[in-house]
């Protein structure tokens with residue numbers, strides 16, 4: 001069953017201006033080391049950050065919390081498989097929230113997809129719950 005969906009559209013130029021203005025203060029508040037490493041070695045650094053910003057906003061919507069003051073942005077983080085496919089990881093408050101919304105006997109999976117076409121970066125997140133036996137591949 002679907003537990004939540006979220007989407008976000010992020011302006012890459014706004015992220016670029018924020019990076020110029022606040023530098024590491026912004027980077028370190030919002031993005032994990034893995035996210036920063038990926039973005040900084042890319043030709044399109046602001047675009048890479050903007051996709052991950054959109055992913056965090058979309059994930060907060062799918063978790064049903066939306067954006068709150070004092071939100072720990074790094075508790076929603078994107079990595080990439082070797083194929084390039086993005087994967088969303090939740091820790092801290094976001095993992096707690098995911099646990100709360102997952103029905104007993106189920107395992108939750110977060111699906112994320114990203115795209116960008118200057119000046120826009122976009123993310124969709126879908127949270128799915130599967131019966132635990134199915135999720136383990138045993139059902």
Ligand SMILES: CC(C)(COP(=O)(O)OP(=O)(O)OC[C@H]1O[C@@H](n2cnc3c(N)ncnc32)[C@H](O)[C@@H]1OP(=O)(O)O)[C@@H](O)C(=O)NCCC(=O)NCCS
Pocket residue numbers: 048051080082083084085086113114115116117
């Ligand atoms: C996936 C692909 C269609 C993306 O197309 P694109 O128009 O260049 O880029 P978009 O802006 O629409 O999307 C980029 C995002 O797609 C996602 N993506 C990349 N590869 C993906 C894959 N295999 N599956 C799902 N999503 C993927 C990533 O999140 C990427 O953003 P990120 O690298 O910042 O995380 C393109 O990269 C492709 O065809 N790749 C072929 C697979 C490949 O080359 N793999 C190399 C390693 S085996």
